Amino acid sequence: MQVSEHPRLRIAWLLTAPIVGSGGYTNIFRIMNLLASFGHEQVIFMNPHDYPTDALDRPEHFVQRYFGMVHAPIYFWPQDIRGFDVVLATQWTTTMGFEMCDPTIPRAYFVQDFEPFFYAMGDEWLRAEATYKQGWPCITLGHWLAKHLHEQYKATTYPFDFAVEHERYYPRPHLLTKKPRVIFYARPSTPRRCFDLGMRALAIVKEQRPDVEIVLFGDKHLSHHSAPFKFTAMGILNPDELAELYASATLGLVISSTNPSLMPPEMMASGCPVVDIDLAPNHFLVTHGKTGLLATAEPKPLAEALLNVLNDESLRQRLIKAGLEHAQTLRWESSAREVEKALLKLATTASGSLIQRLLTDHEHPNGDGVTAPLTGDFQVGQRLVCQHDGVCAFEVALAQPATGPWRLQLYDALINPNRTLVDVTSSTVNQQWLHFEFPPLPASRNQALHFVLSATNGSSLRFDFKASANGSLSFNAMPQLGQLCCRVLYQPAYDSTEPSVTPDVAYLTTQKALISSEYIQLSEFAERLHNLIVPKKSWQERGAKTWRMLRSGNFNGLAAEAKQYGRWVYDRAKQQLRR
Numbered sequence: 281m282q283v284s285e286h287p288r289l290r291i292a293w294l295l296t297a298p299i300v301g302s303g304g305y306t307n308i309f310r311i312m313n314l315l316a317s318f319g320h321e322q323v324i325f326m327n328p329h330d331y332p333t334d335a336l337d338r339p340e341h342f343v344q345r346y347f348g349m350v351h352a353p354i355y356f357w358p359q360d361i362r363g364f365d366v367v368l369a370t371q372w373t374t375t376m377g378f379e380m381c382d383p384t385i386p387r388a389y390f391v392q393d394f395e396p397f398f399y400a401m402g403d404e405w406l407r408a409e410a411t412y413k414q415g416w417p418c419i420t421l422g423h424w425l426a427k428h429l430h431e432q433y434k435a436t437t438y439p440f441d442f443a444v445e446h447e448r449y450y451p452r453p454h455l456l457t458k459k460p461r462v463i464f465y466a467r468p469s470t471p472r473r474c475f476d477l478g479m480r481a482l483a484i485v486k487e488q489r490p491d492v493e494i495v496l497f498g499d500k501h502l503s504h505h506s507a508p509f510k511f512t513a514m515g516i517l518n519p520d521e522l523a524e525l526y527a528s529a530t531l532g533l534v535i536s537s538t539n540p541s542l543m544p545p546e547m548m549a550s551g552c553p554v555v556d557i558d559l560a561p562n563h564f565l566v567t568h569g570k571t572g573l574l575a576t577a578e579p580k581p582l583a584e585a586l587l588n589v590l591n592d593e594s595l596r597q598r599l600i601k602a603g604l605e606h607a608q609t610l611r612w613e614s615s616a617r618e619v620e621k622a623l624l625k626l627a628t629t630a631s632g633s634l635i636q637r638l639l640t641d642h643e644h645p646n647g648d649g650v651t652a653p654l655t656g657d658f659q660v661g662q663r664l665v666c667q668h669d670g671v672c673a674f675e676v677a678l679a680q681p682a683t684g685p686w687r688l689q690l691y692d693a694l695i696n697p698n699r700t701l702v703d704v705t706s707s708t709v710n711q712q713w714l715h716f717e718f719p720p721l722p723a724s725r726n727q728a729l730h731f732v733l734s735a736t737n738g739s740s741l742r743f744d745f746k747a748s749a750n751g752s753l754s755f756n757a758m759p760q761l762g763q764l765c766c767r768v769l770y771q772p773a774y775d776s777t778e779p780s781v782t783p784d785v786a787y788l789t790t791q792k793a794l795i796s797s798e799y800i801q802l803s804e805f806a807e808r809l810h811n812l813i814v815p816k817k818s819w820q821e822r823g824a825k826t827w828r829m830l831r832s833g834n835f836n837g838l839a840a841e842a843k844q845y846g847r848w849v850y851d852r853a854k855q856q857l858r859r
Contacts, residue, residue, distance in 0.1 A: 289627050290667070291315065291322045292367045293352070293390075294374040297339075300346045301498070301516040303542050304392050307421065308370055309343070309350045310445075314616035316351035320623075321667070323364075325377065328356040361385070363667070365627035369416070371395060372408040378416075386626045392421040393539040394428060397472060419622050424561040425539050438622035442542060442565055443612040444549045448519055451551035451604070452527035459493050460590055463529040463552075465543055466496040468505065473498075474535040474557070477579060482533070483508050484583035489590055497525060526550035531589050531596070537577070540565045544572065545610050548603030553596055555585045571603045651679070651764075652755065654686065654733060654741040661732040662763065663693050663752035666724040668770040674731060675713040677765035679742040686735055688716040693730040701729070705736055713767070714743075720771045 293312065298305040312322055326339050340354040361367060362382035368390045369375040378387050395408040412418070412433040419438045420426040426439035464482060467473040482494055486509035494511040496502045502513035517525060523546075526532065532547040532554050539561050544554045554572035556562045566572040575585035589596050651660050674688065690702035701721060708715045721727075735741065744765040745753055753760040 287624075287627075288668070289320045289365045289623055290363065291320055291623065292361055292364045293322060293324050294327075294357070294367065294369050294377040295324055296327050296371065296373060298343060298347060304371075306347060306519075307392060307542060308390070309347050310612060311616050311619055313349075313351050314613060315620060315623075318616070318620055320620070322352040324350070324352050324354040325357050325361070326354055327374065327377070366623055368419070369411075372411040375411045375414070375416070387416055388623075388626050389416045389418045391418045391425060391429065394425060397538040417622075417626055419619055422539060422561070422564055424564045438618070438625075440615040440618035440622075441610060442540065442545050443610040443615045444545050444607050445519070445612060446549060446608070448523050449526065449546045449549040449607075450523075452524070453551075455524055455528040457493070457528050457530070460489070460491060460530045461493045461495060461528060462531045462533060462586060462590070463495045463497060463525060464533045465498045465535070465541065466502055467499045468502075469499055472537045474537055474577070477557075477577060477582065478533055478535050479505075479507055480579035481582035481586065482511075484579060485586050485590070486510075488583075488587060492530075492590065495525070495529070497522075522546070523550060526552045531555065531586060533582075533586060535577075536562055545607050548572070549607035549610075551600050551604060553589055553599040553603060555582070555589065557582065567602075567606075570599075571606045572599060651743045651745060654735050654743070656735050656737075659732050659734045659756055660743060660764070661730060661754040661757065662766070663728065663730045663754075664768065666721075666727050666729060666768065666770075669722055669725045670720040670771040671724040671729075671768060672720040672771045673715060673717040673769040675710075675715045675767040675769070676733065677744040678709070678712045678714050679744050685737065686714070686733060686741065688718075689732045689734070690718075691730045691732070693728040697730070702731075714741075724770075 293308070295305075295308070312324075316322060324339075324343075339356070340350075343350055343354060357377060357380065359380060360382075361377070361380045362385065364385055366386045366388060367378065367381050368388050369377065370390045370392075372395050375389070381387060389411070395411075396405045399405045399408065412429055412435055415435075417436045417438065418426070418429050419440065420429065421440065422442055423439045426437035429435040430437050462482065462485065464478050465473065466475055466478060468475040485492060486494060494509060495514060496511055497514040497517055500515060502515060505513075514521075514525065526547050527550045529547075529552045532543070532552045534541050534543045534547070534554060534556055536544075536556055537559060540556070544556060544565055547554050548571060554566060556566055556572065556574055557577040558568070558574040559577065562574055566574055568574040573585045573589065575582045589599065652658055654660055685705055686707055687705045688702065688707070689700060691697055692699045692701060702718045704716055704718050706716075708717075733743070745762045746765055747762050753762040753764060
């Protein structure tokens with residue numbers, strides 16, 4: 281993946297606790313990982329009130345368990361969000377997090393659906409709609425949503441396309457079942473997926489084509505639902521299981537009554553024709569009669585569309601061919617580049633350097649107080665952790681006009697506190713900021729530094745500072761409860777592929793990140809050890825899966841399962857002999 285040539289951004293994402301199996305959260309984490317591969321730094325702030333009370337996992341481990349590795353640290357919402365180039369809300373309830381943001385930070389809305397449609401007309405409908413009227417720029421999944429928000433609410437929109445993971449979703453002819461199979465994305469827990477409509481249409485299909493196997497997937501406890509026909513319930517599947525299911529199917533039914541699902545293009549890429557309902561949002565994703573079929577949102581017309589594909593193999597093959605060609609044009613890297621382009625437009629990052637603001641007070645630019653006069657006998661110092669490579673300048677807010685000259689000394693605060701990294705006596709004043717510039721330190725990212733300001737000729741000077749119990753201010757090397765109003769400037773190398781950093785600017789930031797990393801690694805080791813010792817499936821589960829494969833005629837799949845089981849028995853026997 282090519283690292284972006286643009287300035288590296290620091291992006292904060294506001295999330296509620298992820299819903300297991302949710303395509304929306306899967307998409308957020310996918311875009312985040314791609315942005316990280318482009319070189320951008322990201323942090324997730326998760327609303328603690330939405331986090332499952334019975335969840336024993338830390339947030340980062342919870343996300344990793346159900347959505348895979350995400351290249352960003354995860355924290356609960358702080359009381360104050362600052363030091364970022366842009367902050368993104370991800371659904372209407374997360375926009376309240378904007379109240380915690382430094383007012384100078386651009387705020388934007390990562391919109392994947394028209395969320396008022398999730399509710400009946402009432403309080404929640406109106407509150408969700410109100411978030412589109414606040415003037416926040418909207419980065420939207422798909423062009424219908426961008427068009428709708430712009431036309432209805434005059435929102436500035438930046439659309440990015442639906443896309444496909446082609447390394448996962450592709451045709452696998454050997455998995456195609458001999459018996460006709462219709463798969464239905466069934467989510468009774470999500471009204472916009474129209475579970476009842478789909479089941480009534482499938483009942484008509486099953487009545488006219490009793491040889492067709494009906495498979496439901498996408499939600500828990502699907503087997504508990506009654507229907508006038510026999511069906512197979514597969515529940516919530518992981519991405520690899522979804523890819524195999526799509527490739528095994530004769531036809532896929534996905535009902536999208538709001539913004540489309542990610543599944544139609546994934547099914548197209550897997551060689552599975554798609555049927556959806558004929559609503560405006562779906563026209564932007566499925567071309568009726570070419571890449572799929574769109575039917576009136578009633579049981580009979582929907583069933584007729586399904587039967588047309590089942591009964592006409594030439595039509596099915598035409599849909600497969602056109603769907604594959606269309607899916608090949610949809611790639612997540614291209615979509616993530618569109619998101620990146622929007623973020624660069626919105627961010628305040630200067631083209632020549634990145635500016636990290638540290639505890640500046642924008643409502644009270646003079647801070648909460650001023651230091652004692654800086655003289656030859658009185659020095660002011662402060663510790664901080666650099667958030668990027670290439671630190672090249674410090675700016676400190678002045679409490680009075682400056683006449684100079686003054687001295688800046690920069691030390692390593694952890695490894696070798698007596699080592700002087702920078703010693704400069706030249707400075708400039710720019711709009712009440714005292715500016716010290718020096719050659720960039722190439723490997724400053726995550727480095728704890730201690731800078732000291734002193735006078736060189738006895739002239740006095742005072743600096744603004746902000747009261748803070750967690751501050752790292754010092755007077756003549758004595759710790760104080762406060763922090764200077766200062767800014768740190770960087771000139772980073774943009775071809776760096778360093779991992780993400782934490783958002784905190786504090787003395788123990790690096791150690792906190794290390795502890796988090798060690799926790800995840802230990803959890804991964806424990807899980808691998810568990811998987812090595814304990815069989816993944818019981819005898820009953822293996823028997824049930826074998827019976828399903830025999831019924832479906834999927835003998836290739838049965839052979840693969842038997843081979844996998846034989847390998848497991850062999851490996852386990854070898855381990856016993858070694859003991």
